[in-house]
Amino acid sequence: MVNANHLQDETLLYPMDALVLAASDAIDATLVSFDDELRDHGAERPQDLI
Numbered sequence: 001m002v003n004a005n006h007l008q009d010e011t012l013l014y015p016m017d018a019l020v021l022a023a024s025d026a027i028d029a030t031l032v033s034f035d036d037e038l039r040d041h042g043a044e045r046p047q048d049l050i
Contacts (some may be wrong), residue, residue: 013041032046036043
């Protein structure tokens with residue numbers, strides 16, 4: 001939660017997007033999303049991983 005809060009403060013992402021990004025970062029997972037904002041901050045496009 002703390003990391004998500006810092007991320008949201010720094011990037012002005014929606015709180016839920018910040019939570020999703022922080023959670024994927026915490027477990028060192030690749031986040032895959034169609035969402036442009038998430039991809040702008042580290043998520044990967046699904047077609048790039050197939």
